Amino acid sequence: MLLSSKNLSFTYPGQKTLYFEDIQLKEKESLLVLGKSGSGKTTLLNLLAGLAKPEQGQIQIANQPFSDFTGQKLDLFRGRNIGIVFQKPHLLAPLSVLDNLRMANFFGKKKNDRLEQLLDELGLSARKNASVLTLSEGEAQRVSIARALANEPKLILADEPTSSLDDENTEKVIQLLKEQSSKIGAAMIIVTHDQRVKNQISNFMEVKAS
Amino acid sequence: MNLFKLSWKYLTFRPFSTGLNVLLLALGLAIIAVLLLMQDQLEKKMNQDAEGIDLVIGAKGSPLQLILSSVYHIDFPTGNISLNEAQSLTRNRLVKSTIPLALGDNYQGFRIVGTNLDYLELYQVDFESGTSWTQPFEVVIGAEAALKLGLKTGDEFMGSHGISEGSHDHDANYFKVKGILKPKGNVMDRLILTSIESVWYTHEEEEEEEGHESMLDTKVTLHGLPKIPGDDSKEITSLLVQYRNPMAAIQLPRFVNSRTNMQAASPTFEMSRLFELLGVGINMLKGLAFVLIGISGLGIFIALYNSLKERKYDLAILRAIGATRLQLLALIFLEGFILTFLGAVLGIIMGHGFLALLISQNQSGVMVSIQPWIFLKSELWIVAYALMVGILASVIPAIAAYQTSIAKQLTKA
Incomplete structure (x- = not known):
C-alpha cells in the first residue's frame, strides 16, 4: 500500500466533527473524492498533505507514519513525496516558469534534470523562461502541475484542479495528470465536483458531512 | 535556486519600493559617512598642523x-x-x-x-x-x-x-x-x-x-x-x-x-573652541541623518509587511512544496538584510562621492587637503548600524511569515 488512512477525523472550532472513510491506495492508482461544497473534501486533502493535523486516526505513506511527523521532517517529507495541485495555480509571481519548478527542487532537496523535458511534455517548452504573469489560465494550471511533478513524488493530490478551466483545458489537464502520474509511478487523489473529471476516472469515494 | 536568489527576485519584483527604501537609507548613511570622514580628517589635520606650536x-x-x-x-x-x-x-x-x-x-x-x-x-x-x-x-x-x-x-x-x-x-x-x-x-x-x-x-x-x-x-x-x-x-x-x-x-x-x-x-584652546561652536551644526546634521535612517527603517518595515499580505499565498505555497517555517523566516530576514546592505554600500559610496564633489568645488583652503577616498574603520559601523536597522525592520514581518498557516491560506481561495 502506498497510502492508507484509518479513522481520520477533524474538527473546526465550533463546528461538528468530520469523520472520513478509510482510504487504501496502491501505486499508479487514481481516486476521485466527490462531495458537496462544505462536506470536508478539501479538509481531507489537507490532512493527507500534512497541511492540517488530524484529530484522530493515522496516515501511512510509503510505509512511513506520516501523521506522526512534525516540523521540519513533515515539511521535507511533503516536499519530496507529495505533489499538490491547487484549485488556482498560485505560482510565484517574481519567478520565471522554470524557476518556479526549480524552487520545488530546492525546498524538496532533490535534483531533477528532467524539468525541461517535463515542460516539453506539458506543452510549455516555449514558455520556460517567460514570467508567470504572462501565462494564460490554462498554461498557469499546467505549470502548477509541472511544479507538483518536479520532485517526482509518490503521491499527487489535486484540489479541484479544473474548476476554473474550459472543457478543452479540463480534458488536457486530467490527461496530463494521468499520463505523468503513471509515468513516475505515483498514486493520485483528485478532489472535485466536476462532472467532466468523473467521465475520465472511474474509481471514486464520496465525502458526506456527518 | 536558493533562498538568497528568491529574496533577490522578490526585491527586484518591486523595484520602486525597493529603490526608494534603499535610497532613503543611503542618504542618511551618506550624511553620517561625510561627517565621520570630515571629523576624522579635519581633526587629524588640525592637530598635525598645530604640532610643535604651543x-x-x-x-x-x-x-x-x-x-x-x-x-x-x-x-x-x-x-x-x-x-x-x-x-x-x-x-x-x-x-x-x-x-x-x-x-x-x-x-x-x-x-x-x-x-x-x-x-x-x-x-x-x-x-x-x-x-x-x-x-x-x-x-x-x-x-x-x-x-x-x-x-x-x-x-x-x-x-x-x-x-x-x-x-x-x-x-x-x-x-x-x-x-x-x-x-x-x-x-x-x-x-x-x-x-x-x-x-x-x-x-x-x-x-x-x-x-x-x-x-x-x-x-x-x-x-x-x-x-x-x-x-x-x-x-x-x-x-x-x-x-x-x-x-x-x-x-x-x-x-x-x-x-x-x-x-x-593657544592653537589647542582656540580649535577646541571652534569645534564647540561648529558642534551645534554637526549635531543638527547628525540628528537629520538619524531621522532619515529611522524613516527608512520604517519604510522597510512597511514595505516588507505590506508585501507579506500579498504574499501569504506564496508563503503557503512555499511551505506546501517543502519549505520549513525557519526557511520562510530566513527568507524575510534575508530581504531586509539585502535591502539594508545595499543601502549601506550605496550610502558609503554616496558619502565619499559627495565629499569628493565638495572638495572639487573648493580650489583652496583646508577642504582641499582632505582625501575623499580614504576608508575608515568606523565606516564598518555604518554597515553594522544599517544591518541592525534591517534586522529590526524585518522582525515582525518575519515572525508573521513564520506563523503563516498554510491550510488556512490555501483553502481561503
Whole structure:
C-alpha cells in the first residue's frame, strides 16, 4: 500500500466533527473524492498533505507514519513525496516558469534534470523562461502541475484542479495528470465536483458531512 | 535556486519600493559617512598642523582669527606686530624657540609666507627638487601649490598684494623658485615659502622704487629673527612660540596679553573652541541623518509587511512544496538584510562621492587637503548600524511569515 488512512477525523472550532472513510491506495492508482461544497473534501486533502493535523486516526505513506511527523521532517517529507495541485495555480509571481519548478527542487532537496523535458511534455517548452504573469489560465494550471511533478513524488493530490478551466483545458489537464502520474509511478487523489473529471476516472469515494 | 536568489527576485519584483527604501537609507548613511570622514580628517589635520606650536603671538584682535591665519593659513591676519617687540619676547626665559611669520601676499590664491628655515624644520619637510632659499626673492613651494600653479625649480613669477586672489600685482620683483617640497598632507603643501626679507622688500619696492640692486645683494636671515639695529619700522605678522616648560603655558599668555600690545593665542584652546561652536551644526546634521535612517527603517518595515499580505499565498505555497517555517523566516530576514546592505554600500559610496564633489568645488583652503577616498574603520559601523536597522525592520514581518498557516491560506481561495 502506498497510502492508507484509518479513522481520520477533524474538527473546526465550533463546528461538528468530520469523520472520513478509510482510504487504501496502491501505486499508479487514481481516486476521485466527490462531495458537496462544505462536506470536508478539501479538509481531507489537507490532512493527507500534512497541511492540517488530524484529530484522530493515522496516515501511512510509503510505509512511513506520516501523521506522526512534525516540523521540519513533515515539511521535507511533503516536499519530496507529495505533489499538490491547487484549485488556482498560485505560482510565484517574481519567478520565471522554470524557476518556479526549480524552487520545488530546492525546498524538496532533490535534483531533477528532467524539468525541461517535463515542460516539453506539458506543452510549455516555449514558455520556460517567460514570467508567470504572462501565462494564460490554462498554461498557469499546467505549470502548477509541472511544479507538483518536479520532485517526482509518490503521491499527487489535486484540489479541484479544473474548476476554473474550459472543457478543452479540463480534458488536457486530467490527461496530463494521468499520463505523468503513471509515468513516475505515483498514486493520485483528485478532489472535485466536476462532472467532466468523473467521465475520465472511474474509481471514486464520496465525502458526506456527518 | 536558493533562498538568497528568491529574496533577490522578490526585491527586484518591486523595484520602486525597493529603490526608494534603499535610497532613503543611503542618504542618511551618506550624511553620517561625510561627517565621520570630515571629523576624522579635519581633526587629524588640525592637530598635525598645530604640532610643535604651543602659542601664537600676533596683533590684538580675535584669537581664533590669529590661529586660523598663522597656523592653518585660512583666515586673514589680525594685523602686524613690531619686530622689536617680538625680538624682546624671544629673550623671555619661558620661551624655548620662536619662528617669525610675515604674511600679506599671494600668488594666484596661494599664500606667500615670509619666514625662516626653522619653519621648514618644524614640519620636517623633504625636497622633491632644489633646496631652501639663501637669497632674497628665492622661494620654496609646497607640493600642491607647485602642481596647481605648474611651477618648476628655476621658474619665476610675480606675487600680488593681499592674501586672496585678484588683488593688484607687485610689479617690481620676480620670485624665483629655488625648491619644491614633497607632499606631506599638511599645511605646507599649499604654501609658498620665502624669507622675511623678501616680503619686506616687495612692499618697500612699491614705495621707493629705488635701490633695487643693493637689496638683492643683502643676506637673508635663515634662523632666528632678522636683526636690524636702529630701525623701528620693521614689522612681522606673528610669532610661533614653543614653551620651555609647562609653567610657560600658564604665565606666558597672561604676560603677553596684559603687558604688551600683542596678543597670545593657544592653537589647542582656540580649535577646541571652534569645534564647540561648529558642534551645534554637526549635531543638527547628525540628528537629520538619524531621522532619515529611522524613516527608512520604517519604510522597510512597511514595505516588507505590506508585501507579506500579498504574499501569504506564496508563503503557503512555499511551505506546501517543502519549505520549513525557519526557511520562510530566513527568507524575510534575508530581504531586509539585502535591502539594508545595499543601502549601506550605496550610502558609503554616496558619502565619499559627495565629499569628493565638495572638495572639487573648493580650489583652496583646508577642504582641499582632505582625501575623499580614504576608508575608515568606523565606516564598518555604518554597515553594522544599517544591518541592525534591517534586522529590526524585518522582525515582525518575519515572525508573521513564520506563523503563516498554510491550510488556512490555501483553502481561503
